[in-house]
Amino acid sequence: MPPDFALDDLAVGQRFESATYTVDADEIKAFAARYDPQPFHLDEAAGGASLFGGLVASGWHTAAITMRLMVEGGLPIAGGLIGAGAEIAWPNPTRPGDTLRVQCEVLSVQPSRSRPDRGIVTLRSETRTQRDVVVQTLVCRIVVMRRAG
Amino acid sequence: MPPDFALDDLAVGQRFESATYTVDADEIKAFAARYDPQPFHLDEAAGGASLFGGLVASGWHTAAITMRLMVEGGLPIAGGLIGAGAEIAWPNPTRPGDTLRVQCEVLSVQPSRSRPDRGIVTLRSETRTQRDVVVQTLVCRIVVMRRAG
Numbered sequence: 001m002p003p004d005f006a007l008d009d010l011a012v013g014q015r016f017e018s019a020t021y022t023v024d025a026d027e028i029k030a031f032a033a034r035y036d037p038q039p040f041h042l043d044e045a046a047g048g049a050s051l052f053g054g055l056v057a058s059g060w061h062t063a064a065i066t067m068r069l070m071v072e073g074g075l076p077i078a079g080g081l082i083g084a085g086a087e088i089a090w091p092n093p094t095r096p097g098d099t100l101r102v103q104c105e106v107l108s109v110q111p112s113r114s115r116p117d118r119g120i121v122t123l124r125s126e127t128r129t130q131r132d133v134v135v136q137t138l139v140c141r142i143v144v145m146r147r148a149g
Numbered sequence: 150m151p152p153d154f155a156l157d158d159l160a161v162g163q164r165f166e167s168a169t170y171t172v173d174a175d176e177i178k179a180f181a182a183r184y185d186p187q188p189f190h191l192d193e194a195a196g197g198a199s200l201f202g203g204l205v206a207s208g209w210h211t212a213a214i215t216m217r218l219m220v221e222g223g224l225p226i227a228g229g230l231i232g233a234g235a236e237i238a239w240p241n242p243t244r245p246g247d248t249l250r251v252q253c254e255v256l257s258v259q260p261s262r263s264r265p266d267r268g269i270v271t272l273r274s275e276t277r278t279q280r281d282v283v284v285q286t287l288v289c290r291i292v293v294m295r296r297a298g
Contacts, residue, residue: 031213034213034217035213035214035216035217036213036216036217036220037217037220037221038220038229038230039229040229051231058213058216059232060209060212060213060216063209063212064180064183064184064185064207064209064213065184067184067185067207067209068183068184068185068186071185071186071187072186080187080188080189081187082200083208083239084238084239085236085237085238085239086236086237086238087234087235087236087237088234088235088236088237089233089234089235090232090233090234
């Protein structure tokens, strides 16, 4: 695991890259059965008949995989990734067999005025497949602590 | 299940309300172990020592439960819920034993200029607990088909 970054260590333009995660049809269907039970996420034939032209993952599944890749080293923030909010988009769907990776870039670093021990960092992430298809973009604001002392 | 709405049936200010979903500690930990393995989502003691003061669900888990509630009747759109993007915020965390429900309001209805068979509907949803604590707000844009003919 890379060293964890505090607010003081972050600067606009800094970039991070995650490991990879491969998702298969069984996982796509299992996530969808529990959280997004729509035919094009549950069944190859229904996906083929939809505008997606095949089985596709729920966008929330792509978001969850992206989070895992960030938590497991793709975005090494001391104290963890605690998000207040985000803008998310899914320009293309994740498909069975896709191997995802996440690239993050720091957009802004703002020390808190009211709480001198922390700040808000805005990041933009892109989640891409092995063929460089962008399946998710995310702009998120996370709370990051300063180094003690 | 309520009847499904097409673009022609939707108007600004229209509201929908979902059924409910109760989430327990085991489900919070299982989701987190797979998709957001941070201590405050995995362990009561670690949650208690965090700024959350107890075990809390991943925001992406709250998002996934919200999607299920919408898909299962909370947002009855003909052809399914296909989202291009969204703005999401988590003003408070979901905690073990919380019973969530989702209220949606139509913010805008825009027929497509290039594709006369469909349009884009913008919705705002709030996900609340049994004590009316707002755990998620979501503004999303979804593709909605017009009635045939």
